[in-house]
Ligand SMILES: C[C@@H](N)C(=O)N[C@H](C)C(=O)O
């Protein structure tokens with residue numbers, strides 16, 4: 001359980017719609033599809049209607065500040081089966097990077113590795129009260145592309161299981177390169193927040209609107225708020 005799982009979900013029934021990809025930059029091929037993740041009826045490029053509208057707004061704000069820059073979509077809708085696949089894949093990757101096999105792990109090592117995975121991945125829960133954020137169609141992983149069509153360097157790749165994924169990792173670093181990374185992360189965050197999103201406190205790239213994490217973060221930032229979540233897990237694919 002994460003703190004945001006305390007938030008009540010009042011599902012509003014808004015449809016999942018296709019993201020108009022022609023308006024955005026898109027990571028291609030899709031990072032999880034290329035690993036063989038088991039998508040069902042919908043591709044990853046779907047979100048709830050209002051979330052798509054807000055994402056278009058965020059890009060409009062971006063282009064007021066940086067003409068010809070784009071929001072690049074890395075991932076959006078993710079069935080629970082895909083969440084499970086990516087959690088297992090990330091555990092196997094962490095083992096591999098350490099030159100270990102699962103059989104030789106001590107119980108402590110196993111627990112430490114799972115904790116590392118769950119630092120950035122939500123649990124693939126099928127419980128209606130604790131849906132993984134992307135399985136609600138309300139969460140999106142994004143970065144920026146500049147006027148030359150180059151991916152803007154944020155100082156760490158999306159999905160890296162390290163402290164560099166923390167949004168403020170470079171905030172107090174005086175190195176000019178680090179300051180640039182931080183400024184780029186802030187720019188992304190500013191345009192997304194202006195369009196109504198909230199950012200995951202652990203990941204510079206993950207934003208959501210209307211899910212439990214969004215409601216919890218909105219309530220934390222203003223004690224006068226008492227938002228509930230309007231989007232729960234979609235039952236179409238999972
Ligand atoms: C790991 C990253 N792609 C992500 O989406 N993390 C959040 C917390 C999630 O799994 O929902």
Ligand SMILES: [Zn+2]
Nearest residue numbers: 139140141206
């Ligand atoms: Zn995410």
